[in-house]
Amino acid sequence: MSLNDTAPTDHAGMQAEAAAILADLVGFPTVSGLPNGNIVDYIAARLECFGATTLIDRHADGTRANVVATFGDGLSGGVVLCGHMDVVPADPAGWCADPFRLRRDGERLIGRGAVDMKGFLAMCLAAAPLIAAEAGRLKRPIHFIFTFDEEEGCFGAAQVGAFLAANGIAPAAAIVGEPTGMVPVSAHRALLELTTTVTGSSGHASNPTGKVSAVHAASLLMAEIVRRADALSQSPHAQTPFLPPYATINIGRVAGGEARNAIANICHFDWEVRPLPYEDGDAIFAGIESHAAALAQRLHARDREASIKTEVIARCLGLAPHANCRAADLVRRLWTDEAPGVVSFGTDAGYLQAAGIDTVVFGPGEFAAMHQPEEWITDGQIAAGLTFIARVVDDCCR
Ligand SMILES: [Zn+2]
Incomplete structure (x- = not known):
């Protein structure tokens, strides 16, 4: 692939691109614990084609890996958009069609991982041309951290802090884009x-x-x-x-x-x-x-x-709320002044916080759709996520 000058950076174009990318991502049956080289290669190739510096953080057994991609110069003070690449299993009995083949029903895009959380990954990838177009104006780097085996115990996130440190990458804030209905979450249990x-x-x-x-x-x-x-x-x-x-x-x-x-x-x-x-x-x-x-x-x-x-x-690890959280501040400035809440499910966020990055969980889609048969995300939820990411890009240019 080479940098595609025609890749869309307008909202409608990015939205169509996100849906197409989501179909590709759902097609990788990345159930936790299975090798994930195919999805890692797909994501890394796509991001490198838009000028990101992409690092692969492999698990000791070599079969699974995190992807750490950076847009912009300088390695400290940036914003992380984080999601996991693995999904929970899908018993075909509960589904109307192949869970690993994205299909549309009205406004809903249905497939395993649609909302948890390949939808968010697809939005990040669809926003890559926009970030590439603004790369010269970025004052702070934007990082994507995509992890393995979150659903089985955050195994990818558990090792990524040491990997960032070894590569001198020191982000200031992280958004973990799990589906919270675009409401910020600043704490969860361990x-x-x-x-x-x-x-x-x-x-x-x-x-x-x-x-x-x-x-x-x-x-x-x-x-x-x-x-x-x-x-x-x-x-x-x-x-x-x-x-x-x-x-x-x-x-x-x-x-x-x-x-x-x-x-x-x-x-x-x-x-x-x-x-x-x-x-x-x-x-x-x-x-x-x-x-x-x-x-x-x-x-x-x-x-x-x-x-x-x-x-x-x-x-x-648990995610503990704290004062002056730069991630919570980012969400407040760019999206909502609603006070951050708590959720009962665990995420990668605790490990990012333990790595010294101010972190909140904040993303599009409904909690109720997670881990369910006929898991879905809507066009409207994808549009909201893309709008937020575009505001993050703009904010990093200021
Ligand atoms: Zn998740």
Whole structure:
């Protein structure tokens, strides 16, 4: 490809381009955890053709990568537009047609990722010719950060802060374009996803001497986790917009044992901790881990093979609101003076904030359409997102 002088920079042209690009992006079935080289190559080629400097930040296993693209000179003080390239799975049973083939129904464009969040990526890519046209006037750089595996635990975003630092890129503000209905969001909970495996002994239930039942041991640990969850609910935070106003813990799945009359030699349970952004989820987890270690010691006295192991499956940092946030200020100046709110879902924003970038979540589309069969975005929502991006470009020229 070469720089296309005829690429549209007017609003109607960019809107048509965004819909066409969205069709291409939805066609990459980038379910979290799968290799994403095809979509990375497509995005990088498109952005390089409009003069962006494009860096690929690969995961250690080489199969997935983030894209970091920069328009303009200078590496500090710029604005980031951030979105994730992965999508949640799509069970075809819930869809009227192939979820990975974008289709139109009236004003709606329907396909997996349409709103969460390939629609926003398509708007960024459709705005690239406009940014290229203004490149000579940019006073601050504009960066696109497109991540992998957000839906499984923000794995791409977790590594991008170190990558930016290694490349000397120090943006001032970031907009994570998740669908918030164009209302700014300055806070969300953190999330720790965990799986605990208790290993005990095999044997007949009639003779438990010297044996460890993994189900009994797991039930003791789960009782302690429930006790701590109750204790957290008893000391709510006084001034927080979050409901409920405390860290929650949920044990969502338990599996173990073989029969009523057999000592269970294995038991697994899946659980999660959702702290408020200003709470220390690791401290909550560490308290439970030390209780588990003491319990494991008691099990050892009966069977040296007995053990309790907890694996961190995923972790998403919370987004904490703060005063003088340059990203919130940008949204206030360019779009709405509505006070920023909070959401219950996690995003990449916590990791950008941890990398020292003022960050808000703000993007087109409805929360209700996310992760649903027949996921959609409308022409009007795309138009609103493009208008905002065009204002960001203009602002970076001032
Ligand atoms: Zn999302």
